[in-house]
Amino acid sequence: MNDFSAASRAAMSLIAGGDPHLLGIVLLSLEVSLSAVCIASVVGLPLGAALAVSRFPGRRPLVVATNALMGLPPVVVGLVVYLLLSRAGPLGEFGLLFTPSAMVIAQSLLVLPIVIALTRQAAEDAWVDYADLLHSLGAGPLRSAATLLWDIRFSLVTTVLAGFGRAAAEVGAVMIVGGNIDGVTRVMTTAIALETSKGDLPLALGLGAILIGIVVAVNAAAFLLREASVRRYG
């Protein structure tokens, strides 16, 4: 219990102190994770909806595969991206390893299957009701996918939040491709891992409390937005 009260004191003083160093870590965390979620959503939302309305050979294995990839271990993704971006790797010439860009790439890959799989499921559930109408009105697969995405937009808020949760919480991928370099690639989760290994448990816990607070705040904002929209549009 001592650790926890020390942790809350640490968290309080961190926040109250307005430490610019801490602020940098928090902002980088948000920047990396939100960028990854944006990229994964731009790619994954249309793919998920398209997967819901299309029928082609091999579709079922593809659905199972995207569902399974939601459980991708972050360290494995980190390792693969590391190999791709390292000097000797195929993308080595861009010099992205140990930069925030590399972290965004790794987290995008982690989040993408979540966005595709959850969008596919939500769109497919809606498709049961919409298929006859959209066929009747002459909508092709692309138009149908776009219409479904727009109509299930409130459910997709949860999908995107699940992706954000995944990105904000993982440590393995950003640790490997970012390297936890102070002031350059250090984010909340890697900072927590570092402070824990150094034995500064109160600071680690305090950082953890702040991270949880940020995630809760983002989710609360999304929830309120969704609720207001649902009330407005039915």
Place this chain on the structure above:
Amino acid sequence: MVDVAPLLPLCLNDVSYAAGGKQLVDRVSLTIDAGPRTVLLGPNGAGKSVLLRLCHGLLQPTSGQVRFNGPESIDGRRRHAMVFQRPVMLRRSALANVAYGLMLAGVPRAARLHAAGEALDRVGLAHLAAQPARVLSGGEQQRLALARAWALRPELLLLDEPTANLDPSATQAIESVIQAVHEAGTKIVLITHNLGQAHRLGDEVVFLSGGRVVEHASVGKFLHSPASAEAAAFINGELPWQ
């Protein structure tokens, strides 16, 4: 536009449809011509909805042909439209629901909103144009579905039990819209369970049982002196107070 062949008659030639090992429509041959309002009657599971979906192209027959006289669409606009038993409302305003169908039919944006507004006006929903479609009542939603179909100016309108879930006054509102669509020159094909509605809205009856067409007669003849035992039993069953 002038030289395009009329859509009707619609000829069903030995049409069968099977799903899940069940023969839902069984060798139906039927000609649906322009003009008289056609009512599809029959007990549950007779294959009425499946037949309507086959006509509209939502289902493909397992054997036989569904053939219209003329092309089914002109410049991307389908010439036949369908209204479903349970209206499916897109999550947008009533006006946007109608405009959506017009957009898919290739109507330019400005003309679209104007035509959608007119269609809403014709079904008496002009005052609800800006309301989200999902919050309308069941009867209003079905009228909106009718407006969405009617705005496309179809030559054939297929209706699958459009008043099945509605109260009498909402039913009456729907029936008067259907009557107006008919008077505007659109061929009506309507599924109903309600003999009163068949009498009010129909000119001819196609009676289905077990996936087959058992009788095809004028409404008066069908209701008063059905030729088949199945039709007689159906009519008696629907009018238990007689």
